[in-house]
Amino acid sequence: MSSSLEKNMLILRSSDGEEFIVPEVVAVMSKAIKNMVEDECASNTIPVPNVDANILAMVIEFCKKHDESEAEAASDLKTFDSEFVNRGQEALYDLITAANFRDVKELLDALCQNVAEMIKGKSVHHIRIQFLGYQLFEILTSNFIWNIWCDRDFD
Amino acid sequence: MASRRGRKSRTLNTRKGDKEVYEFEDEQNQKLGSSITDLPRPICVDILLRLTVKRILICKCVCKPWHNLISDPEFAKLHFAQGEAYPLVKSLAPTCVSRTLYLVEPPETNTGFDLGYCDCYGYLKWDCDRHLNMKLDTKLKIPLHNAELVINSEGTDANMNHLRCKSGVKRKRCIKLIPKDHKLNVVNSCNGLLCLSEPLQNDPVVVCNPITGEFINLPVPTQTAKHPSAKKFSDCGLGFSPKTNQYKVIRMFDQQECQLTCEPISGRGIYSSRVAEIHTLGKGSWKRIGSAPHSTYSYKLRAATYLNGTLHWFDINNTDYIISFDFDNDEFKPFPPPPHERSNVCYSEKPNMSIGALRGQLCVCDSSYFEYIELWVMEKYGVQGSWTKQFSISTMTDHSRWLRGLYEPMSYLRNGAILFFHRMSNAVYYYDPKKWKLIFLKLSGIKSRFEAIAHIPSFISLKDIVMGDNLAVLNIKSRCGEFKLLGETKALFLKEENADTDSDFNISSAGD
Numbered sequence: 001m002s003s004s005l006e007k008n009m010l011i012l013r014s015s016d017g018e019e020f021i022v023p024e025v026v027a028v029m030s031k032a033i034k035n036m037v038e039d040e041c042a043s044n045t046i047p048v049p050n051v052d053a054n055i056l057a058m059v060i061e062f063c064k065k066h067d068e069s070e071a072e073a074a075s076d077l078k079t080f081d082s083e084f085v086n087r088g089q090e091a092l093y094d095l096i097t098a099a100n101f102r103d104v105k106e107l108l109d110a111l112c113q114n115v116a117e118m119i120k121g122k123s124v125h126h127i128r129i130q131f132l133g134y135q136l137f138e139i140l141t142s143n144f145i146w147n148i149w150c151d152r153d154f155d
Numbered sequence: 156m157a158s159r160r161g162r163k164s165r166t167l168n169t170r171k172g173d174k175e176v177y178e179f180e181d182e183q184n185q186k187l188g189s190s191i192t193d194l195p196r197p198i199c200v201d202i203l204l205r206l207t208v209k210r211i212l213i214c215k216c217v218c219k220p221w222h223n224l225i226s227d228p229e230f231a232k233l234h235f236a237q238g239e240a241y242p243l244v245k246s247l248a249p250t251c252v253s254r255t256l257y258l259v260e261p262p263e264t265n266t267g268f269d270l271g272y273c274d275c276y277g278y279l280k281w282d283c284d285r286h287l288n289m290k291l292d293t294k295l296k297i298p299l300h301n302a303e304l305v306i307n308s309e310g311t312d313a314n315m316n317h318l319r320c321k322s323g324v325k326r327k328r329c330i331k332l333i334p335k336d337h338k339l340n341v342v343n344s345c346n347g348l349l350c351l352s353e354p355l356q357n358d359p360v361v362v363c364n365p366i367t368g369e370f371i372n373l374p375v376p377t378q379t380a381k382h383p384s385a386k387k388f389s390d391c392g393l394g395f396s397p398k399t400n401q402y403k404v405i406r407m408f409d410q411q412e413c414q415l416t417c418e419p420i421s422g423r424g425i426y427s428s429r430v431a432e433i434h435t436l437g438k439g440s441w442k443r444i445g446s447a448p449h450s451t452y453s454y455k456l457r458a459a460t461y462l463n464g465t466l467h468w469f470d471i472n473n474t475d476y477i478i479s480f481d482f483d484n485d486e487f488k489p490f491p492p493p494p495h496e497r498s499n500v501c502y503s504e505k506p507n508m509s510i511g512a513l514r515g516q517l518c519v520c521d522s523s524y525f526e527y528i529e530l531w532v533m534e535k536y537g538v539q540g541s542w543t544k545q546f547s548i549s550t551m552t553d554h555s556r557w558l559r560g561l562y563e564p565m566s567y568l569r570n571g572a573i574l575f576f577h578r579m580s581n582a583v584y585y586y587d588p589k590k591w592k593l594i595f596l597k598l599s600g601i602k603s604r605f606e607a608i609a610h611i612p613s614f615i616s617l618k619d620i621v622m623g624d625n626l627a628v629l630n631i632k633s634r635c636g637e638f639k640l641l642g643e644t645k646a647l648f649l650k651e652e653n654a655d656t657d658s659d660f661n662i663s664s665a666g667d
Contacts (some may be wrong), residue, residue: 093189100198112198115191116205120263124216131191132218 010037011045012060018053019045022060029063031103051098055091058084059098062107085114089131192218199224204234207260208366208612209293231614235347240512242565242576242583243365243610244291244647245341248603252640253338254631256365257647258293258612259574259583266570268585268651269594286651287596295365297351298631301336305640332640341606343392343459343466347613350393350404357455359391359404362436362617365610368631369617373404374440376432390447392459394466396482402436402621403482405466407447416446419487420478425449433485437621444485448478458563462512463536469510477510477519491539493519493531511564511609513573518545520575522562526551530564530573546573548586548593552653565609576607583607583649600648 008024010033028034033046048056065080087095092111099108119127192199203211203225211234215225224230242259261267268287299305334354339361342350351361363370389408396403413428431447434440448470456468456478467479467490477490507523517536522528527549535541550558560579567573575584581604585594598605617628 089191090189093191093194096194096198100195108198108201112201113205115202119202119206119210119214122213124213127214127217 012056013045013047014051014053014056015049016052018056020053020056020060022064023067026060026063026067029067029104029106030059031105033102048102050101052094055094055098058091058095059102059104059107062110063104066106081110082114085110192220196224200230200233203230204237207263207293208258209260210263211614212366225614226616228615228619231616231619235611235613235615238347238611238613239569240566240609240611242574242607243295243341243344244576244598244605244607246601246603246605246647248601249334251601251603252299252332252643253334254297254299254640255643256295256297256341257291258295258610259291259607259649260293261568262287262289267568267572267587268574268583268596268649269572269587269590269592287594288648288650291598291647291649296368296631297339297341297349297363297365298361298370298629299332299337300339300353300360301332304336305332337640341608343461344608344610345393345402345461345466346395347611347615348393348402348617349610350391352389352391356408357388357391358408359389359393359406359434362393362402362404363631364613364615364617366612366614367616369628370631371436371617371621371626371628373434376406376408376441388455390456390468392461392466392468392480394461394480394482395464397464398483401438403485404434404436405431405480405482406434406441407431414446418449419446420448420475420489431487437626448487458510460510460512460517462515462517467510467517469508471506476508490537491542493533493542493544494539495521507559507561509561509563513564513567518564520562520564522550522560525559526557528562528575546586546588550593552595563607565607578604578606581605582652595652596649597652598647599650601645 009021010024010027012020012022012027012033014020024037027046028037036046051059062084065084066077085092085095092115096108096111096115098104099111118130122130191202194202199221203214203221206214211225215222244257244259245253246255247253262270270287338354339351340354340357342352342357342359344350347366348362348364350359351363352359358376360373361370362373389406391404391406393402393404395401407429409428410430411428413426415424416427417423418425418427427446427449429447429449431444432441433444434442454471456470458467458469460467464483465479465481465488467477470476470478475489475492477492479488479490480486481488507521509520509522511518511520513532517533519531519542520528521531527547529544530546530548531542532545533542552558558577558580560577562575562577562584565574565576565583570587571589572585572587575586576582577584580595581598583596583598585596586592587594621628
């Protein structure tokens, strides 16, 4: 790629209307945006529907770090990744959805790994509390038989 | 989904002001938000595929969407495609019920069994957490030989079934069984399925997937070895024919009279009574396919290894010690062994050699040398010239002893380490070629000798791969899976030990 293109900036607009100015090299880490840029169907401002400003800021932060740190040590990047993905479930869910929708492979990979780490070493009961939260009550009452079947197998 | 939950949470807190509700929501973000289990299917698959078999089985019980996802044949295929072989360990103690198999997976927090450098090396302090001490809790069950007996005994004395303890808690009575009724041998593993044989004559009787608990009873053979001079055992194995997409079981046995036949490996005409029969899963009965490889000595074929539509055995009886059976064409074939430096592998050395498959390549592990074991790998399947000596591993312990005996190659882990099973010392050896490090992982907790085979765990249902008109796929969960049998409550551990301090090494090697 030519250096002039690298300096190009793109404007991303989140679902709630906030605008972010990001370098093109960072924005094209999302395959979906990359396709739009390559097909030249994008004007200066690219709308990012389904992703609100909060989440979009996080995604951009992640992409920037990964772009800058191409020369950086892999171990540093790993620490950044593990700290970055260490969030509450709501944020994780939104981030995963955004990463999936915008097709940001590195982010999706880091997030999925984080969720897997959350599951490791936990029992059925603990995973339910962690992921299903208050839904647990619902499950316990409406699917009573289902639960008996499960507990029999693994407790 | 998210909005539905959000609304519900607000209705739960109607007495609070709106502002308060939002604050509450922020605080309880984790509990009120969208659940990870609601993520799109491909992402859930991505997450689940990063977990161990045990954890996937647990996740299967977390919620209905995940249960459906994990039961899906598509998931099973993806899981198997990226699957690794692990040792599947079984106790040989006559007092233990032999239906429990232990899958030896690396600890979830680690890629291998090496927990890192430790300065107490050589002394193994008890409180040091750098040494592995792992409970083998991926327990898989195979069917009992005589399940009817357990089911019936449970039926007849149903009143005796539950004993009341002092505390009033119901406790299940342990059912006593003699080995004849529970014991089944594990013959080999092929694409996540196990072939099980009855221990007396080693005739194949069951094919099962220990992960899903499903099994099929094989048809009773019409002909069995009856001749007094005949060998008392059959050789058998399970294989898959990629051409016809069918699973087949082969059995070799001695029939009543000797016939002049053409020996399938050497092609010479000989008098032999050993014949081979084949059964295609889901299709009728046993089919005679001609004579089986003949041998003058009577040793069982060992280490049945399935690879590339072909089953390989280690045959002590022959000079070319690997024989193979091609399931596509239903024929025996000779197989070129690795070019050892010794001109001829002499008979007494063969008990210390074994074959196996590592990452889809056939390998021979030769531990007949005094101080090291050699691992030969056939890089291009079926090409003799491609045999290469990949590793030569010193078996010297810290106290300058050498551990001899048969090393069975089990798995080539993703981090580049190799697992061997050493029957003599009841241990799994973890060898990391990058660090030149050999770790001795002893099976402890149950006092017994063990055997192990390499097995790639698979969630693929037998119902999806075996087609048949009147095929009964049974499940151990519905057939005495719950009954507690004597000796099944003990836990098995994998513990890093110093090979020298191993107490029962001498006892077990004397009995070998």
